[in-house]
Amino acid sequence: MDQISNSLLHKSIPQNLSTSFKIMLLILLSLLASLFLIKNQEANFLALFGILIFVISKTYLLSSSPSIYLVDYSCLKPPNFWRVPFSSFLEHSRIVHSLDQESVDFMSKVLASSGQSQNTCIPPPLHYIPPRSSNDDAINEAQMVLLPVFEDLLSKTQLSPLDIDIIIVNCSGFCPNPSLSSIIVNRYSMREDIKSFNISGMGCSASALAVDMAHNLLKVHKNSNAVILSTEILSNGWYAGKERSMMILNCLFRSGSAAVLISNKKSAKKISKYRLLYTLRTLGSFDDVAYNSAIREEDSKGNIGFTLKKDVLHVAGELIRSNFQVLGSAILPLEEKIRYGFSVIRKKLLDKSTELYVPNFRKVIQHYCLPTSGKAVITEIGRKMKLKEEEVEAALMTLHRFGNQSSSSLWYELAYMEGKERVKEGERVLQLGMGSGPKCISLVWECNRPIVGESDKGPWADSINSYPVYSCFT
DSSP states (O other): OHHHHHHHHHHHHHHHHHHHHHHHHHHHHHHHHHHHHHHTTOHHHHHHHHHHHHHHHIIIIISOOOOOEEEEEEEOOOOGGGBOOHHHHHHHHHHHHTOOHHHHHHHHHHHHHSOOOTTOBOOGGGGSSSOOOOHHHHHHHHHHHHHHHHHHHHHHHTOOGGGOOEEEEEOSSOOOSSOHHHHHHHHTTOOTTOEEEEEOSOGGGHHHHHHHHHHHHHHHSOSOEEEEEEEOOOTTTOOOSOOHHHHHHHHHBOOOEEEEEEEOOTTHHHHOSEEEEEEEEEEOTTSHHHHTSEEEEEOTTSOEEEEEOTTHHHHHHHHHHHHHHHHHHHHSOHHHHHHHHHHHHHHHHTOTTSOOOOOOGGGTOOEEEOOOSOHHHHHHHHHHHTOOHHHHHHHHHHHHHHOBOGGGHHHHHHHHHHHTTOOOTTOEEEEEEEETTTEEEEEEEEEOSOOOSOTTSGGGTTTGGGOOOGGGGO
């Protein structure tokens, strides 16, 4: 701990000196200019100069937004009795839905090509025959997945529920009344002035979107702690029909949740894992094809399910491209911006058949947390971004071990990289959240301190040494 403190101290000294030097330089220039104007008895100019200095000081020294820090986070490791091997899942589905052999074979192919292992989990209500999907079952599931991670986060950070100023709960498909955030506030008797928010309908992008929301809230509410709880409730989202485009998500979605503490307190700088550098949110909802590529709707029998269209991969690729155009202009070095700009000009004016240059984000970002919507999605995103195997490893291994856990998957990927001790101080991590709508949210974090000793903690504690599984890359 002393070594970490010393490292942080040495790192902060140059930054503090730099800030102090700028302030002293401004004061010195102001004094010299004031003396010159007084000597020449230019009273009007002296008044104007004083106003100018005040505006500059107010704008650049006093009104700067506080840094936003990721202090710590926790991920749920579902109990072993929640595990659902492929054979059990297929037999259960055949009995519950009276499926013919052709439908069972289809689901078997989806599971085999999904990239997930035999160790993924679904909540207890879905182990029953028939599955239990009442409102009470969904609320009980919410408590089973949210309360443990919230309490673990409080234990890690040594916070009381009364220390939390903002709470954001995201769950796309289950929106009870009272809300999930109200359930948490009531359960832990939190403060009456807490700012509580509930996000629904945002799909797998919701956790990243919640970080962006917390970022904006913390710009306004100084000296505050914000907690984000992310999950997806499966017991009320099980598709009970036989249409194949809707049966796919039954095969992919699995249990998971995460709790994240974000703070703008000055004390957080010393203990936090990461500092938030940049957030960006882009939408594709204006386009009808993109809007309908993944949508929750009724089938011909009136069963509610989630339809995935064949063009969903193309839509995802285009959405990422538009997001990264803006992201690249903000964080890429000048050389990469120029090369991309020339490729755009060449394509528009000289040869429309040429491919646009894909900027090398590895020059500014060392680690990637990608959407775990499926193996095909991960590999397609990796191909579009020209990422190496080791850079898509966290996403593929998270999918293999835990399945698609919707919005909380990004934190399991980060936990995987920390468990492997790959994230070094000063390196940057990109979290990419994508959801139906469609929408894409990019978060860029900078590692704030050495992160060691995580291999025996969290959801990967009993399996980190078994990964990577190299068959996932093929």
